[in-house]
Amino acid sequence: MKQDDVNYTPWWARVAASLVDRVPPLFVIIVGGLIERSQRLTKCLADQADYSIGPFCATGNSVAGVLIWLAGIVIAVLFMVWNHGYLQGTTGSSLGKRLFHFQVIDEKTDEPIGFGRSVVRQLAHLVDAVPVFAGYLFPLWDAKRQTLADKIMSTVCVSTR
Secondary structure (H helix, E strand, C coil): CCHHHCCECCHHHHHHHHHHHHHHHHHHHHHHHHHHHHCCEEEEECCCCCCCCCCEEEEECCHHHHHHHHHHHHHHHHHHHHHHHHHHHHHCCCHHHHHCCEEEEECCCCCCCCHHHHHHHHHHHHHHCCCCCHHHHHHHCCCCCCCHHHHHHCEEEEECC
16 A cells, blocks of 8 residues: 555544553453452451550451452453454454554555564553653654554554445
8 A cells, every 4th residue: 555545543543442452451450459459368466465555467368369369460461462462463453443443554565463463562562651651642743653663563553444
């Protein structure tokens, strides 16, 4: 495709899709953390000495609570690998990108980027966060509306409509 023929995805749609993609795993992690917190145990030792200042209490985590929290983290990571690795890599669109009708494609071949590149692209978004998340703002002024991670990975986001 020639650059003039391409309908690059607006910044607001990319932000909205990113939020949609992050809500399910964040929800699972928060629920797991709340369950873990509700399972905490408090044990108190009563001191019967004359100079006692009261019982000594300690709070600790329950094994079940920690396992539930860790299971939530594992489920969230597996969801993100499936959503951003497999789904986005093979079809070009994560769940959020499907909702907002755009996909990530290779800048030169116009094809989805595959599982491995899609995962590496997500990791490359760490560059967008330095400094002060400026890389995420690049699509506001860039001709191809690319983030720094997109530039590194030679990808673009285009409309599927």
